[in-house]
Amino acid sequence: MNRSIFLFAAMAAFLSPALAQAPAPVPAKPLEKIVFATNWLAEGEHGGHYQAVVDGTYARFGLDVKIIPGGPQTNNRLLLLSGKVDFYMSANLVTTYTALEQNVPVVAVAAMFQKDPFILMSHPGQGLDTWADLNKGTIFIGAETRATVFQWLKQEFGFRDERLKPYAFNPAPFIADKKSIQQGYATSEPFAVENVGKFRPNVFLAADYGFDTYSTLIETRRETVEKRADMVQRFIDASIIGWYNFMYHDNAAANALIKRENPEMTDAQIAFTLAKMKESGIVDSGQSLTKGIGAMSHERIASFYDKMSKAGVVKPGLDLSKGYTLQFVNKGVGLELRPKN
Numbered sequence: 001m002n003r004s005i006f007l008f009a010a011m012a013a014f015l016s017p018a019l020a021q022a023p024a025p026v027p028a029k030p031l032e033k034i035v036f037a038t039n040w041l042a043e044g045e046h047g048g049h050y051q052a053v054v055d056g057t058y059a060r061f062g063l064d065v066k067i068i069p070g071g072p073q074t075n076n077r078l079l080l081l082s083g084k085v086d087f088y089m090s091a092n093l094v095t096t097y098t099a100l101e102q103n104v105p106v107v108a109v110a111a112m113f114q115k116d117p118f119i120l121m122s123h124p125g126q127g128l129d130t131w132a133d134l135n136k137g138t139i140f141i142g143a144e145t146r147a148t149v150f151q152w153l154k155q156e157f158g159f160r161d162e163r164l165k166p167y168a169f170n171p172a173p174f175i176a177d178k179k180s181i182q183q184g185y186a187t188s189e190p191f192a193v194e195n196v197g198k199f200r201p202n203v204f205l206a207a208d209y210g211f212d213t214y215s216t217l218i219e220t221r222r223e224t225v226e227k228r229a230d231m232v233q234r235f236i237d238a239s240i241i242g243w244y245n246f247m248y249h250d251n252a253a254a255n256a257l258i259k260r261e262n263p264e265m266t267d268a269q270i271a272f273t274l275a276k277m278k279e280s281g282i283v284d285s286g287q288s289l290t291k292g293i294g295a296m297s298h299e300r301i302a303s304f305y306d307k308m309s310k311a312g313v314v315k316p317g318l319d320l321s322k323g324y325t326l327q328f329v330n331k332g333v334g335l336e337l338r339p340k341n
Contacts, residue, residue, distance in 0.1 A: 031064035032231060035085040037076035042069045042261035044273030045187055045216065046089070048112065048283075048293075050261075051254035052242025061238040063231075069261055072169075080106060080219060087220050087235060092116050092213040093304050094148050097314040100323045105222040108324035110236045110294035111214030112243060114286045115207040117185040117276075118149060118215075121193065122202045123178045131204050135159045138180040140167040145183050148313050152211060155311040171196060186280055187273040205280055213304045214296060215282075225325060236328040240293045244337035247274070247283060284338065291330040298326070 038046050049067055052058045058065040068085060070076045077095075080088040081104065088106075090096070096108045120139075122128035128137050135157060141150050141164055153159040165173070167183055174182035175197035184190065186205055193201050207213075218236065225232060246254055251274075259265050277283050287295040301320060309316040 029062065031059060032062055034058075034063050034065045034087070034231070034235060035068060035079075036065055036087045036089070036235075037068040037070065037079050037085040038089045039070045039076060039091060041071050041264075042067075042258045043188075043265060044255075044258065044270040044277075045117070045185070047246040047251060047254055047258065047270070047274070048243030049239055050242075050257045051246035051251055052238050054253040054257050055242070055245060057238045057241050057245070058235075061234040063234060063238060065235070065238075067261075077219075080221065083221070086224065086231075087218055090217045090219050092215045092217070093301060094213065094308060094313060096217065096219075096301075096323045097305060097308060097318060097320075099219075100318045100320070101315055106219045107222050107225050107322075108217045108219050108296075109225065109232060109328045110218040110239070111216070111296045111329075112218065112239070112294055113215035113282050114284070114288050114295070115205065115280060115282050116211060116213050116215035117187050117280070117282055118145075118206045118211065119184050119186045119189070120181050120204045120206065121174070121184055121190060122181045122204075124199070124202050126178050128179070128181065129202055131157075131209055134181050134204065135163070137163065138165055138177060139163050140165050140174050140180060140182040142167045142169070142183060148308075149183075149206065149211065151311040151313050152307060156210060156307075187276045187282065188269075190276075191269055191272040207280075210307070212300065212307075214300070218294075225327075229327070233328050236294060237333050241334045241337065243283060243293045244334040247278065248337060248339055287330075290332075292332045292335055294329045294333075296324065296326055296329055 036049065042050065053065055053067065068076060076085065077088050077090070079085040099106050120134055122134060122137065127133060139159070146164065150159065171182065171189065171192050174180050175193060182189065186203060190201055190203050218239070220232060245251065255267065255270050258270065284293055287297060301324060305320055308314045
């Protein structure tokens, strides 16, 4: 008999019966597999979720999360509707309202962005230097934006259809036309313009002028909320913590994973994205300062709905309570991770 085994056996003979008969350790419970689909290629705007994967936060909450990136040729929201993924990242509250219009059984359970990053850009020194000037120039707008944000711009600020030109996610036409305006994200397009066009554009965040939707919402199916609420809570809590760590702590591993998933992404682009999210309060501002990242309120959801119905983007009279829930947010999760100064 091996000496150490012999000594252990001899010692065990003198142990109390209760200790000697202690049960064997219970094996750790297997992680619950979850699939989360985003609405675009891997990028800094998704950083909190990649952070929660690589630093083990999801695992500590009992989850094995697989992230499926979106892209220009994909419609990951259909995967949610068909039950092939558990959660989906939607753009803003307009998708919540349209789901209600169409009786689609999905529910928004958290808003990772307090502000929509949507912007309009213009050339400096061309008479387009204020928000009020922007309806004077040619406007490069994409088809989806024309049906949503642009309708609000027409309603609230007098923008006109005849000034529109199609935007195909290429900044070259905007760079070439100094009297033009282009849509974009505060966290992305200005970086491309500065690098390609060699000038810093004027940037106007629509959220600062009344387009106060939440953004980067997390959606799931209604039956998931009803039958797997504990899992939903763990996913949201872990995602919130992931966002705090990505925003304020060591995010090198998350950045590496983002670049591995999207080889076109660069360190410079991610750094720009993170800086702009902080500067503009995209992720952490307003309600999140006291209630935590992911916060939502009934009042703000209803207020933005009124704006969108007034602009003709969505139908009036919808029962908004069926499209979202606050049961998983506003609990102050992760607030201790925000730097004190």
